[in-house]
Amino acid sequence: MATSPRNGRLALLLLTVALLVGAATASAQPAAVTACENCHRDQRDTRLATPAHDFAGSDVHRDRGFTCVDCHGGNPNEPDKVKAKAPATGFKGKPAGQQVIAVCSRCHSDGALMRKFAPKQRIDQAAEYATSVHGQRLAKGDTNVATCISCHGAHGVRLVTDAKAPVYVLNVATTCSRCHSDGERMKSYKLPDGSPLPTDQRAKYERSVHHAAMVKRNDLSAPTCNDCHGNHGAAPPGVGAIANVCGTCHTVFATKFALSTHSQIFDRSCVECHSNHEIAQPTDALLGTDKAALCVTCHSDGDNGLKAAAAMRGEIEKLKAAIGHSQELLAAAENAGMEMGDQQLALREAGNQLTLARTEMHAFDPKPVNDVLQAGLAITAKVDADGEEALHEVSYRRTGLAVSLGAILLVVIALRLKIRSLG
Amino acid sequence: MTRHVLAWLDERLDLSGVLAFLAEKSVPRHRHSVWYYMGGITLFLVGVQVATGVLLLLYYRPSAGEAYESVQFIVSQVEFGWLIRNIHSWSANLLILMAFVHLFSTLFLRSYRKPRELTWITGVLLLFVMMGFGFSGYLLPWNELAFFATKVGTGIAGAVPVVGDFMVRFLRGGDDVTGATLTRFYGIHVAILPAIMTVLLGVHLLLIQRQGMSLPLSVEKREKAGEKIPEDPFFPNYVLHDVMWWYVALAVLAALALFLPWELGKKADAFAAVPAGIRPEWYFLAMFQLLKLIPSHVFGLEGEMLGVVGFTVAAMLLVIVPFIDRRAADGRPSPIVLGAGIAGLVFLIVFTIYGYFAA
Numbered sequence: 001m002a003t004s005p006r007n008g009r010l011a012l013l014l015l016t017v018a019l020l021v022g023a024a025t026a027s028a029q030p031a032a033v034t035a036c037e038n039c040h041r042d043q044r045d046t047r048l049a050t051p052a053h054d055f056a057g058s059d060v061h062r063d064r065g066f067t068c069v070d071c072h073g074g075n076p077n078e079p080d081k082v083k084a085k086a087p088a089t090g091f092k093g094k095p096a097g098q099q100v101i102a103v104c105s106r107c108h109s110d111g112a113l114m115r116k117f118a119p120k121q122r123i124d125q126a127a128e129y130a131t132s133v134h135g136q137r138l139a140k141g142d143t144n145v146a147t148c149i150s151c152h153g154a155h156g157v158r159l160v161t162d163a164k165a166p167v168y169v170l171n172v173a174t175t176c177s178r179c180h181s182d183g184e185r186m187k188s189y190k191l192p193d194g195s196p197l198p199t200d201q202r203a204k205y206e207r208s209v210h211h212a213a214m215v216k217r218n219d220l221s222a223p224t225c226n227d228c229h230g231n232h233g234a235a236p237p238g239v240g241a242i243a244n245v246c247g248t249c250h251t252v253f254a255t256k257f258a259l260s261t262h263s264q265i266f267d268r269s270c271v272e273c274h275s276n277h278e279i280a281q282p283t284d285a286l287l288g289t290d291k292a293a294l295c296v297t298c299h300s301d302g303d304n305g306l307k308a309a310a311a312m313r314g315e316i317e318k319l320k321a322a323i324g325h326s327q328e329l330l331a332a333a334e335n336a337g338m339e340m341g342d343q344q345l346a347l348r349e350a351g352n353q354l355t356l357a358r359t360e361m362h363a364f365d366p367k368p369v370n371d372v373l374q375a376g377l378a379i380t381a382k383v384d385a386d387g388e389e390a391l392h393e394v395s396y397r398r399t400g401l402a403v404s405l406g407a408i409l410l411v412v413i414a415l416r417l418k419i420r421s422l423g
Numbered sequence: 424m425t426r427h428v429l430a431w432l433d434e435r436l437d438l439s440g441v442l443a444f445l446a447e448k449s450v451p452r453h454r455h456s457v458w459y460y461m462g463g464i465t466l467f468l469v470g471v472q473v474a475t476g477v478l479l480l481l482y483y484r485p486s487a488g489e490a491y492e493s494v495q496f497i498v499s500q501v502e503f504g505w506l507i508r509n510i511h512s513w514s515a516n517l518l519i520l521m522a523f524v525h526l527f528s529t530l531f532l533r534s535y536r537k538p539r540e541l542t543w544i545t546g547v548l549l550l551f552v553m554m555g556f557g558f559s560g561y562l563l564p565w566n567e568l569a570f571f572a573t574k575v576g577t578g579i580a581g582a583v584p585v586v587g588d589f590m591v592r593f594l595r596g597g598d599d600v601t602g603a604t605l606t607r608f609y610g611i612h613v614a615i616l617p618a619i620m621t622v623l624l625g626v627h628l629l630l631i632q633r634q635g636m637s638l639p640l641s642v643e644k645r646e647k648a649g650e651k652i653p654e655d656p657f658f659p660n661y662v663l664h665d666v667m668w669w670y671v672a673l674a675v676l677a678a679l680a681l682f683l684p685w686e687l688g689k690k691a692d693a694f695a696a697v698p699a700g701i702r703p704e705w706y707f708l709a710m711f712q713l714l715k716l717i718p719s720h721v722f723g724l725e726g727e728m729l730g731v732v733g734f735t736v737a738a739m740l741l742v743i744v745p746f747i748d749r750r751a752a753d754g755r756p757s758p759i760v761l762g763a764g765i766a767g768l769v770f771l772i773v774f775t776i777y778g779y780f781a782a
Contacts, residue, residue, distance in 0.1 A: 337681070338505075339505070340499075341687075398681065401678065404674075405674050405677065408674045412674075415670070419667070422659065422663070
């Protein structure tokens with residue numbers, strides 16, 4: 001029986017009212033199993049069955065009372081699949097492209113609704129997405145780009161704090177690289193200069209100091225893809241924004257760098273020396289005039305830049321050597337039983353000065369670097385003096401012991417002789 | 424002048440009687456005589472402990488916030504503070520070692536037999552008091568190892584049936600080892616135990632002087648057979664021997680204090696992870712290791728409780744050995760007590776070494 005347009009509009013109106021009422025009375029109770037799930041679960045075609053199984057397994061929406069119809073439309077109480085998906089039920093089928101953004105943002109951009117379920121959650125994801133490279137390309141009709149479900153999944157959606165979620169901090173690189181390491185998928189995309197979009201970001205990131213911090217030191221605050229590129233508004237940082245991006249965490253370095261001449265010259269600021277995805281553990285070897293140093297890639301013999309680099313590296317090496325020498329002295333004194341706790345503490349402060357000098361170096365001005373290093377050298381000089389004094393004291397104590405033992409031995413011999421004389 | 428002072432004192436204290444007693448006192452000389460000096464060395468080490476302990480008191484501050492720093496100050500800033508602290512620590516350990524040697528030599532020579540039962544009992548109690556000194560003193564520097572070892576050690580008291588929980592709270596001054604425990608241990612270490620020791624040691628020494636040295640069974644048998652056992656005058660011969668041994672002990676202490684200084688380690692931090700290899704002082708190690716080996720449940724009873732009850736029974740048996748060993752009291756050999764003594768000694772040596780390497 002054909003449905004008249006009038007009846008259809010009435011059904012759609014009723015469905016909309018039902019949805020709104022349902023949303024208004026939303027609770028944290030999991031949704032009951034619907035006819036959609038009952039039917040889809042038993043399908044032989046895994047494309048039809050898997051969504052039902054995933055949704056039934058663990059899904060943040062289901063846990064909060066949402067069902068299939070909230071995204072797909074249809075009549076969840078109708079066991080007949082044709083009637084359940086009749087146009088009058090508002091059935092949308094499988095959303096794709098912009099439809100996904102619309103379906104998700106219908107709730108996630110609704111402040112009043114979100115306040116009932118996750119009051120602290122932002123509601124600007126769709127707006128941010130529209131500014132991202134993904135969103136802009138989608139708007140131009142490129143359906144190959146990532147939408148909400150590409151990263152969060154469609155069925156079995158988990159909270160970002162859930163370790164099994166594809167957007168959990170440890171899983172972000174894997175999730176992004178599903179597309180960005182896929183050469184076939186990426187081959188049609190170009191960088192602004194026309195070169196092909198690289199697909200080795202994840203491989204490089206896994207060799208970086210950031211990745212090591214995250215997986216080896218379990219530092220979940222270490223950056224992954226979205227910390228530099230953004231998540232919903234994902235885009236490469238603009239040329240002028242890189243220092244700001246790095247400076248989000250490396251605040252002091254960014255402040256010092258902003259004072260330097262380099263900040264006005266380097267197009268890619270921090271990246272010029274440290275690279276981007278493959279950021280290695282920085283060492284003092286990056287600074288200086290030898291072949292391993294980065295300074296020589298731009299500066300040449302005799303220019304002020306190289307002179308400054310040589311001066312800063314030389315002073316840093318001097319403090320490093322002084323700290324090493326002090327450590328050996330303290331170890332020798334401690335092995336001899338001397339208490340050198342205060343000196344060890346002072347030596348840690350000298351180490352702090354070395355770290356501070358390495359930070360100051362980012363202004364590329366030898367004067368403040370030298371000031372800090374001199375403060376460190378003054379500490380090591382004092383520690384050395386204490387260490388020498390302690391070793392001298394050890395020698396004095398040993399001499400004292402030898403004299404005492406000699407005296408005791410004489411007394412013991414004298415007592416023995418006396419006892420013998422007593423018979 | 425000296426004669427006048429002595430005469431003045433004699434008039435009031437009747438010293439002539441004491442001096443006459445000492446002048447007449449003699450000590451038997453035989454092939455086991457060397458064991459007589461073990462008690463003297465132990466007594467000397469007690470004196471060293473008292474002297475160095477009093478000096479440490481001048482600078483030590485018994486609070487969680489200051490204890491570690493005050494010990495650090497003693498060993499690094501106070502003139503000869505390092506020597507005093509190291510000698511106090513080493514002397515404490517040598518003292519307990521010598522007390523054990525003295526106890527086992529007395530046990531194997533059956534010197535506890537009538538009429539010296541009370542000398543034995545006070546001696547065994549003195550050993551327990553010295554172990555108490557060691558346990559309470561170990562925590563006082565408030566370093567990491569001592570903190571966690573005390574936590575484990577006081578926790579074992581919880582296995583005592585009925586009063587276990589009360590004992591843990593009593594020892595710790597709360598549910599956990601805190602600054603309150605430190606203050607409590609300090610009070611026990613410098614006031615309660617010294618008072619108990621003074622009484623026990625006074626009685627012990629008085630009894631020794633009153634009853635004289637015991638003869639080993641074999642020597643006593645020879646004496647009963649009519650043989651004349653040679654004797655040395657207590658003063659000056661025996662006293663000079665004692666002093667000579669004291670000097671040897673002093674030399675050993677000085678060398679240990681310099682070449683093997685007692686480490687201070689890191690300051691105790693209740694929130695730090697428990698460091699690896701936590702174990703008590705060596706004289707508790709055998710018991711600690713045995714407790715670790717007892718299964719959690721034996722015949723339906725808690726293993727740890729069974730171990731603690733076992734140690735308590737063993738300690739009580741040790742105290743009343745003179746009353747158990749009736750054969751020795753009659754001058755006959757007592758193989759059961761001898762066997763138990765040897766088994767106890769072997770257990771202590773083997774389990775201490777095992778515990779040291781197992782940790």
